[in-house]
Amino acid sequence: MFWQFGRRKKxxxxxxxxxxxxxxxxxxxxxxxxxxxxxxxQNRWRFLKKIINRNAEIxxxxxxxxxxxxxxxxxxxGTGEGTDVxxxxxxxxGRDGDSEEDALVLxxxxxxxxxxxxxxxxxxxxxxxxxxxYTGPMFRYDRPQAGRLRQFYQFGFESIGxxxxxxxxxxxxxxxxxxxxxxxSQKIIIKINTIGCAKCRPNIIEVLTNYYSRNxxxxxxxxxxxxxxxxLRLLDCKEKSCQRLLSEAPQIIDNVCGACKDHFKNVLExxxxxxxxxxxxxxxxxxxxxxxxxxxxxxxxxxxxxxNSLGGxxxxxDLIELYGGQSTPAVGVSFGMERIIELLKREKxxxxxxxxxKVFVVQLGEAGKKxxxxxxxxxxxxxxxxxAALSKSTxxxxxxxxxxxxxxxxxxxxxxEAMDKTAxxxxxxxxxxxxxxxxxxxxxxxxxxx
Numbered sequence: 005m006f007w008q009f010g011r012r013k014k015x016x017x018x019x020x021x022x023x024x025x026x027x028x029x030x031x032x033x034x035x036x037x038x039x040x041x042x043x044x045x046q047n048r049w050r051f052l053k054k055i056i057n058r059n060a061e062i063x064x065x066x067x068x069x070x071x072x073x074x075x076x077x078x079x080x081x082g083t084g085e086g087t088d089v090x091x092x093x094x095x096x097x098g099r100d101g102d103s104e105e106d107a108l109v110l111x112x113x114x115x116x117x118x119x120x121x122x123x124x125x126x127x128x129x130x131x132x133x134x135x136x137x138y139t140g141p142m143f144r145y146d147r148p149q150a151g152r153l154r155q156f157y158q159f160g161f162e163s164i165g166x167x168x169x170x171x172x173x174x175x176x177x178x179x180x181x182x183x184x185x186x187x188x189s190q191k192i193i194i195k196i197n198t199i200g201c202a203k204c205r206p207n208i209i210e211v212l213t214n215y216y217s218r219n220x221x222x223x224x225x226x227x228x229x230x231x232x233x234x235x236l237r238l239l240d241c242k243e244k245s246c247q248r249l250l251s252e253a254p255q256i257i258d259n260v261c262g263a264c265k266d267h268f269k270n271v272l273e274x275x276x277x278x279x280x281x282x283x284x285x286x287x288x289x290x291x292x293x294x295x296x297x298x299x300x301x302x303x304x305x306x307x308x309x310x311x312n313s314l315g316g317x318x319x320x321x322d323l324i325e326l327y328g329g330q331s332t333p334a335v336g337v338s339f340g341m342e343r344i345i346e347l348l349k350r351e352k353x354x355x356x357x358x359x360x361x362k363v364f365v366v367q368l369g370e371a372g373k374k375x376x377x378x379x380x381x382x383x384x385x386x387x388x389x390x391x392a393a394l395s396k397s398t399x400x401x402x403x404x405x406x407x408x409x410x411x412x413x414x415x416x417x418x419x420x421e422a423m424d425k426t427a428x429x430x431x432x433x434x435x436x437x438x439x440x441x442x443x444x445x446x447x448x449x450x451x452x453x454x
Contacts, residue, residue: 037146037154048345051355055185056139056159063178065137065161070117072141073097076107082116082323084293086234089113093144095154110143113292115320115336118162123329132165133334139341153342160317160338164324167333169267172298172319173274179302179315179337180280186344187353192314194281196300197256197288198268199236202322204261205296209235211254219249239287255286264297271298294320298335304347314347315339362453364406364414364432365392368399371422375442379415379427382446388453406432413452415445 034040041049060067076094083089095110111117118136121127127134139159146152161178163171176194183189200208212235220228224243231238238246239253257265275282282300290299301316317337324332348355363383367376373394383390391409396402399416406414416428416437427445429452430437440448 037148047355048348055182059182060137065135068136068138072111073108074111074117076109077105078116082294087291093146095143095145112144113142114138114160119323119327122164123327134164137161157341158338162336164334169270170274172271172335175335175337176300177278177280191305193283193303193305195285195288196282197285198260198264198297199256199289199299200260200264201296208256208259211259215254236289239289250287257286267297294323296321314343361389361391361409361411363388363390364411366399366402366414366416368418372417375422376417
């Protein structure tokens with residue numbers, strides 16, 4: 005018994021016990037919608053991760069890693085059965101038992117897993133709010149296209165336990181500062197809205213349903229279905245016919261309760277106090293059912309269609325209780341890492357690759373090789389990035405490799421240097437060489453690196 009990717013539908017297949025034919029064609033590329041991250045791209049990834057980790061640390065967020073595989077019911081109940089994520093985009097990978105409830109999926113997002121962990125490990129007894137962050141791969145069986153991968157990486161922050169609007173604003177401000185550190189703050193726009201709470205949501209749904217029912221013939225097929233199952237998502241459709249209806253659609257802010265209006269007003273005042281720029285978007289909703297009140301999105305300044313959102317988030321005050329925990333307010337945000345990497349490349353943001361090889365160790369002869377290995381061990385202890393090509397037997401070929409790798413210095417130990425217990429430090433940029441005793445080699449090298 006197998007599960008068909010994308011939709012929860014049983015598919016019968018017979019497994020052959022015979023080995024696969026040796027004539028099966030080898031596919032030498034990643035599966036559709038997935039990609040390799042090559043060494044030459046890793047400097048941008050390191051740059052982004054370093055900024056994420058630094059901001060998490062200085063703002064008191066602790067790392068959490070949840071399983072890549074979760075029960076499908078976690079997302080069906082939390083993310084929402086009427087969402088595209090659950091209806092169309094989940095990777096079903098099998099079952100953990102005999103019942104329907106045992107279906108397993110590759111996680112399409114992280115928040116439900118974090119909420120589950122909050123309940124499972126009794127985090128309600130911890131100091132509140134509990135502030136957690138994560139980075140890692142997510143999976144959606146989406147149609148591969150520019151900016152949409154089937155395996156993609158996200159980072160996110162979750163603050164669980166505080167209802168204060170200042171918490172919403174602080175999370176948005178912290179996210180904005182991450183873009184600021186990357187030199188991208190002028191290239192993004194923060195869209196923000198409120199979508200009400202459980203108390204005023206029925207009124208919002210009724211107003212939207214009435215408006216779109218009068219114009220049902222103009223809706224796309226998906227939105228005709230959403231009109232019955234998830235009317236709030238009508239505001240998020242990108243089809244041209246539905247976009248034309250959007251301009252006259254009721255504004256959510258006009259139909260929320262007084263408490264939600266006050267909460268939203270306070271969020272905006274806190275953002276103003278922190279000098280975080282934002283645009284009010286009266287029709288902004290997110291494609292996940294658990295959001296309440298504050299909803300926001302980070303988009304590229306040149307992408308008003310919002311087809312390739314960089315990330316976003318909002319409040320999910322009812323999710324913990326929905327999962328069986330006590331009523332617990334929460335707010336979170338997540339970002340697509342590949343999309344931010346692409347923006348860094350597109351804007352030609354210069355990134356110093358701190359992990360580049362600073363020292364290349366060149367050796368000649370068996371005695372030189374043995375001492376070169378010893379020097380590399382010392383460089384490792386001093387945390388000085390270094391490399392060698394111990395299989396190469398000529399100095400010329402090794403220096404050529406050092407130059408190709410962009411090494412700042414080369415340490416050369418040949419037969420003579422091995423006998424004299426010396427080494428040559430070569431400045432690869434200036435072409436200047438200096439002979440030093442091996443006893444003071446590391447000290448001299450550190451002085452030159454500084």
